[in-house]
Amino acid sequence: MKIYHKNEWVFVDANDARLKDCNIFIGQDTVIEQDAWIGQGARIGQGTRIGRDTVIEQNARIEWGAVIEQNAVIGQDAIIGPGAKIEQDAWIGQGAVIGQGARIKRGARIEQGARIGQNVVIKQDVVIKRGAVIKRGAVIEFI
Numbered sequence: 001m002k003i004y005h006k007n008e009w010v011f012v013d014a015n016d017a018r019l020k021d022c023n024i025f026i027g028q029d030t031v032i033e034q035d036a037w038i039g040q041g042a043r044i045g046q047g048t049r050i051g052r053d054t055v056i057e058q059n060a061r062i063e064w065g066a067v068i069e070q071n072a073v074i075g076q077d078a079i080i081g082p083g084a085k086i087e088q089d090a091w092i093g094q095g096a097v098i099g100q101g102a103r104i105k106r107g108a109r110i111e112q113g114a115r116i117g118q119n120v121v122i123k124q125d126v127v128i129k130r131g132a133v134i135k136r137g138a139v140i141e142f143i
Contacts, residue, residue: 027064039076051088063100081118099136 024038027046032038036050039058044050048062051070056062060074063082068074072086075093081100086092090104093112098104102116105124110116114128117136122128126140134140 033070045082057094069106075112087124093130 022040024040025043026032027044027048029046030044030048030050032050033052035053037055038044039056039060041059042056043061044056045062045064045066047065049067050056050062051068051072053071054068055073057074057076059076060078062068062074062080065083066080067085068080069086069088071089073091074080074086075096077095078092079097080086080092081098081102083100084098084102086098086104087106089107091109092098092104093110093114095112096110096114096116098110098116099118099120101119103121104110104116105122107125108122109127110122111128111130113131115133116122116128117134117138119137120134121139123139123141126142128134128140
């Protein structure tokens with residue numbers, strides 16, 4: 001994986017002391033695939049899976065059991081709830097909150113500050129606008 005350390009991106013493994021230096025926390029039984037980028041201050045919970053070529057920006061929080069598939073982007077200060085699944089090529093904006101068990105399908109885009117409730121499903125390629133609030137259990141097929 002790559003982390004942002006002293007103003008540059010560097011490759012590290014899970015035991016690298018630079019993780020602590022960058023204030024990055026990675027929980028037990030977490031899998032981080034090849035070429036994932038982890039920003040300073042990120043928190044990745046236990047049993048989480050981060051796909052290859054994924055970017056987790058500064059201070060993002062990924063809760064236990066979440067799955068982030070390949071080529072996804074999790075923005076700065078975003079929160080991904082427990083057991084949520086972010087599919088391939090999805091984009092989660094700065095400060096967005098994805099609720100427990102939510103499913104963000106391939107290519108979907110959740111803009112800055114949006115709030116996605118528990119067990120919500122956002123279908124493929126849907127864009128949720130900045131600051132939007134989607135209530136628990138909703139299925140959003142198009143907007």
